[in-house]
Amino acid sequence: MLETPHPIAITAGEPAGIGPDLCIQLAQNPRDYPLVIISNIELLHQRAAQLKLDLDIIPYCKGQNPTTQARALCVLDIPLDTQVEAQKLDIKNAKHVIESLTEAAKRCMTNEFSALVTGPVQKSVINDAGINFSGHTEFFAEMSNTPKVVMMLATQALKVALVTTHLPLSQVAAAINKENVEQTLLILNTSLKENFGIQQPRIFICGLNPHAGENGHLGKEEQTIITPVIEKLKHQGLCLTGPLPADTVFTPKYLDNADVIVAMYHDQGLPVLKHQGFGSAANITLGLPFIRTSVDHGTALDLAGTGQADLGSLYTAIHYATLISQTRKLSAVN
Numbered sequence: 001m002l003e004t005p006h007p008i009a010i011t012a013g014e015p016a017g018i019g020p021d022l023c024i025q026l027a028q029n030p031r032d033y034p035l036v037i038i039s040n041i042e043l044l045h046q047r048a049a050q051l052k053l054d055l056d057i058i059p060y061c062k063g064q065n066p067t068t069q070a071r072a073l074c075v076l077d078i079p080l081d082t083q084v085e086a087q088k089l090d091i092k093n094a095k096h097v098i099e100s101l102t103e104a105a106k107r108c109m110t111n112e113f114s115a116l117v118t119g120p121v122q123k124s125v126i127n128d129a130g131i132n133f134s135g136h137t138e139f140f141a142e143m144s145n146t147p148k149v150v151m152m153l154a155t156q157a158l159k160v161a162l163v164t165t166h167l168p169l170s171q172v173a174a175a176i177n178k179e180n181v182e183q184t185l186l187i188l189n190t191s192l193k194e195n196f197g198i199q200q201p202r203i204f205i206c207g208l209n210p211h212a213g214e215n216g217h218l219g220k221e222e223q224t225i226i227t228p229v230i231e232k233l234k235h236q237g238l239c240l241t242g243p244l245p246a247d248t249v250f251t252p253k254y255l256d257n258a259d260v261i262v263a264m265y266h267d268q269g270l271p272v273l274k275h276q277g278f279g280s281a282a283n284i285t286l287g288l289p290f291i292r293t294s295v296d297h298g299t300a301l302d303l304a305g306t307g308q309a310d311l312g313s314l315y316t317a318i319h320y321a322t323l324i325s326q327t328r329k330l331s332a333v334n
Helices: 019-026 041-051 091-109 123-128 136-143 169-175 178-196 221-234 266-277 312-333
Strands: 008-011 035-039 056-059 072-077 115-118 150-154 159-162 202-206 239-244 260-263 282-286 292-295
Touching (some): 008 091, 008 312, 035 091, 136 282, 136 292, 150 266, 159 266, 178 312, 221 239, 260 266, 292 312
Parallel strands (some): 008 035, 008 115, 035 072, 056 072, 115 292, 159 260, 202 260
Antiparallel strands (some): 150 159, 150 282, 282 292
8 A cells, every 4th residue: 555645534424324334344454554534433433333343433633643553543523413323314414424525625625634535425315404415526526616527437447437427317418518528538638647647648438329429320419529529639639539439438449448438428437337346446536626536336225234345445445545645746756
């Protein structure tokens, strides 16, 4: 594991889900990187007892060096509005989730934390509580006044970035415009250089329509929007290929020559990635003023409190958070 100059923050997410379990399970072994869990201390004690796992909690104060010892966690305490029972959602604790994310982002933007790893949240219960929330990606973009961010999921073998994120399918075509496509490609190109050290990223781009529009017979967005943007940016030095049919781009012929695939919408690209590496993938938000990664799964309410939660994706998210932090640090030195 790579060193980071400041602690990595992890938000436990939905308190009734597996996020607290993952943090407790993560703590059972010693670590060579400092962590601060953003959650509720009493909740973590109760869940640890339910899981029959030992846990020593040290309240976090700014400037301290978090413990890396086994069976111990440094925790930034965020109050709950009601008691938590594993597997049972309660809209009263939606405020706790939002306050955890807000506190984490604020401290990342002041460099108190080197990166943020987010546990899974339950969007439906947050919205049922009257809070407008479409996802971490959009929340952090708004909070940091970032006009455009890019959602990218990554496994060891595959990276997929999205032009649109959490939109109803009926709204996707209207969101595919020249400005959106161009900004996505520019942010992605810059981020792959800065975060992963790829000097000339090879970016392969899906079309929006079946067969990438079939020369306009199955849709004209490729001809009127996507191709003109690709040609413009190729003249600026970007290494772009496409638009390509989404049903063939995820094959060795293309993947062997691509650093990342760009999908036009959420379910065009992510089912392939999750089939390829579910449980060992991380969600990375590109374009924010701080590093943010996340697990690739949901709250898994049925597993909360059972001890059966899988740490694979959390380990991957932490790995990418430290990797990006170290890459940026080395780049700054050079």
